[in-house]
Structures are given as structure tokens and as C-alpha cells.
Amino acid sequence: MKEKIFIYFIGTAGSGKSTLTNSFKLWLEMKSLDSITVNLDPGVENLPYLPDVDIRDWISLNEVMKNYGLGPNGAQIACADMIALNAEDIKNSINSFQSDYILIDTPGQLELFVFRESGKYIIDYIDKEHSIIAYLIDFSLAKNPSSFVSQMLLSLNTNFRFKLPQMNILSKSDLLDEKDRDKIILWSKDKYALSSAVESQSPSIYREMNEKILQILEDFENSTILFPIGKDFYGIEDLYTKIQMQFHGGEDLLKD
Numbered sequence: 001m002k003e004k005i006f007i008y009f010i011g012t013a014g015s016g017k018s019t020l021t022n023s024f025k026l027w028l029e030m031k032s033l034d035s036i037t038v039n040l041d042p043g044v045e046n047l048p049y050l051p052d053v054d055i056r057d058w059i060s061l062n063e064v065m066k067n068y069g070l071g072p073n074g075a076q077i078a079c080a081d082m083i084a085l086n087a088e089d090i091k092n093s094i095n096s097f098q099s100d101y102i103l104i105d106t107p108g109q110l111e112l113f114v115f116r117e118s119g120k121y122i123i124d125y126i127d128k129e130h131s132i133i134a135y136l137i138d139f140s141l142a143k144n145p146s147s148f149v150s151q152m153l154l155s156l157n158t159n160f161r162f163k164l165p166q167m168n169i170l171s172k173s174d175l176l177d178e179k180d181r182d183k184i185i186l187w188s189k190d191k192y193a194l195s196s197a198v199e200s201q202s203p204s205i206y207r208e209m210n211e212k213i214l215q216i217l218e219d220f221e222n223s224t225i226l227f228p229i230g231k232d233f234y235g236i237e238d239l240y241t242k243i244q245m246q247f248h249g250g251e252d253l254l255k256d
């Protein structure tokens, strides 16, 4: 068995984290590769998979609301911080499995995991060296140039927080027509194309702001490229290859 690889699925609410956690697991199963799923969302009611490790075994959003007299948002924040208190139990529970791939589904609200201390703490505590972020961008938030740029800045922000290898994923791309999909992928690779799209859309007094923000994206070009994924395992093989490149220099576990 090779060293375990920890894949964290992170993205804005409803971007498709849980769906991808499930389809990645099924895809690995079809390739006879062993993985487990970990749910880190204490408030989730329905999941498309049965998690092998589940934060709800330790923390329940409803109980936190009841016990501390909090509303749903306050309780979500309290739960996010409590995840760190259970880090040892979560790590032990994950390590009781012998799987190569650990697929970790994070809470619906990205800001709870990315901006509070507990998300970074838990990743570092479990196994920072062998972790990668799969960052999901919902296609519907990337269709126009300025929202595309905002999503990319959020992705860079996540990269800045965790300082880990990160792949950016354009989720639900089966819902895009081919022309729109190609256009968004082009923006992620070619900053001239993005720049002219942004400029055509915004008043000239914002030109300097646009230029400076686009310069940041250009400087980090390698971390902005998007991998499209969608229904029926579309794009999952590319994600798998990217993970192999990151941790095994491209050597394919499928060939073992």
C-alpha cells in the first residue's frame, strides 16, 4: 500500500462537494482502488453516500442549537470550532481504515472551513504532507467575466490560507453548452482573453482595479487552471491523474 492521500472537497454552498465526493468514490471503486469518505459537515441532513467517518457521530448541529440556545448560523460557527476539538478522534477513526484515498467532504459554508482556524488546524493535524484541496467552482458563478474573477480570487484565498496543492474544478459543467464551457476554460488559462472580457464589461474608471486584480491571477496562472467535471464521471479521470502527478510523480496506482 502507498501512503494515504487526503483529498478535501471545498467550495461555496451547493457547488457539488458531496456529489463529487460520492462520484469520486464510485469511480475509484470501478478502478478497484480503495477509498473512504469522511463527512465534516455537522449540519447536513442528507448525503449521497454513507460516510465511513462522520463528524455527526461527535457533533450535532441540532443539539448545539438546543444546548446553547443558538440560531442556525451561530450554531454552525460553534460546530465549526468544535470540529477542531474532535481532531484526535477523527484522525484515529480515519487511521483505523487501510484505504489509499481519504475523500473529505467539507461543510456547506466555505467560510466556516476556510476562514476560521479549525479548518486549517484539522488539515494540518490529520496529515498536512499528504493533503490536496479539490476546490469546486459552480459553473453558474463563473459564467460572466467579473463573477469568474471573484470566484478565482476566492480560490486563491483558499490556497493562501491552506498553502497546499490545490486543483480548481469547474463543477456541474454538464449543464453548460460546449461554447460556454470552452469560454470559461479559456479564461482560466489565457489571461488576455479574460482581460478583454472583463474590460468589455466594466466602466473605464475601474480599469486600474481590473488590471491589478488580473495581474494577481496572471502571476498565479498555474493555480487558476480549471478542470471541468460533471455527471456520469465526466472529468474525474483528469482529477485522478492530477492527484497522481502531485503525490506519485505520475506513477499510476491502477498499474500496481
Ligand SMILES: Nc1nc2c(ncn2[C@@H]2O[C@H](COP(=O)(O)OP(=O)(O)OP(=O)(O)O)[C@@H](O)[C@H]2O)c(=O)[nH]1
Pocket (backbone or CB within 6 Å): 011, 012, 013, 014, 015, 016, 017, 018, 019, 020, 041, 106, 107, 108, 109, 171, 172, 173, 174, 175, 229, 230, 231
Ligand atoms: N447536473 C449536475 N448537478 C450536480 C452536479 N454536482 C452536483 N449537482 C447538483 O447540485 C446540487 C448541490 O450538490 P451537492 O453535492 O449537495 O453540493 P454541496 O457543495 O455538497 O452542497 P452543500 O454541502 O449544501 O454546500 C444537488 O442538487 C446536486 O444534484 C453535477 O456535476 N451535475
Ligand SMILES: [Mg+2]
Pocket (backbone or CB within 6 Å): 017, 018, 019, 041, 044, 105, 106, 107, 108
Ligand atoms: Mg454537501
